[in-house]
Amino acid sequence: MDTRKKIRPFTFKVDFQNGKISNPDTHIVRKLSSMKGQYSDEKSFNEMLDKKDCILYEVYEKLVPEIEGELLQGMSIVHPGKVGKEYFMTKGHFHSILDTAELYYCVKGHGYMVMENPEGDWSVEELIPNIVLYVPGRWAHRSININNTEDLVTIFTYPANAGHDYASIETKGFRKLVVDNNGTPEIIDNPGWK
């Protein structure tokens, strides 16, 4: 979108039962193959991928000029499933402009947001319907669906000029993993964290 273009007010409808927004400008589909190296159990990852390159999560966005002061919003749907003991999850990212926040409003499902900042702090917060999660500037974040059967659906918004830095997480991972321990999610140290 032309960043100089002035836009008018607009609305869109959130269909949280079906995990959709009306008239999205973009629809991003992330498949298992795009998460290579992100799961600690590489054997399970490769076995799953050999069978099917399934969809882990989807993102719908409404585009606005990517300039300071505007806000980009959309919906994230993480499908249910596991790779070994780890749950289906998003790639996870810092913002390119590190000091920019992000807001998540959970409308369906049950999950966690795994977060950390370059200063060495980490945090894991639970996502259930009608919980708003605030991710301050400087905090990388990844959402995880811990429900066996239901999608995790959130509406998000962040400063439109923030940008995404996926590479840092792809290279070093998160300090903490959330794994399934006989039906209960457990937070453990990431053995592969660099």
Added chain:
Amino acid sequence: MDTRKKIRPFTFKVDFQNGKISNPDTHIVRKLSSMKGQYSDEKSFNEMLDKKDCILYEVYEKLVPEIEGELLQGMSIVHPGKVGKEYFMTKGHFHSILDTAELYYCVKGHGYMVMENPEGDWSVEELIPNIVLYVPGRWAHRSININNTEDLVTIFTYPANAGHDYASIETKGFRKLVVDNNGTPEIIDNPGWK
């Protein structure tokens, strides 16, 4: 809040049935007396105020450092009622940093957002549950509850450094009014617009 202070991720719960969020940092209550000069029917305004200085709307906020990149969020509750033919409504404001947007997610009720920008454009958008309204930078905005009995409840977010300019609207009003025309909301020119 100390704008230099670094904050950690946090969550809060939205109780849209009762129009509350958990552990708000601020609770703003706007009474009829604070809206002097904002309603076109001054006679009705004064007659109502003589009887009771009733509450028109309430706002709950979660505070974050008021710096670029962070996002301020909260809940707005506009109660049902009318002053003459005009509905209960918020004061309406530009942002002090004019080029900053605001996002409203309607969770309950039925209303309108009246908007205009300094370039002379205006817009009125309907608010019903699960509608997200995007107010771009430069657009003043005022929410109006058109339901006779139910609160209009929205969750909002805007850049934490945006600030509020209420004075411009208090001085000149909005170009358009929404008035009750025998049970149907009607958009009319504001005779008092300067």
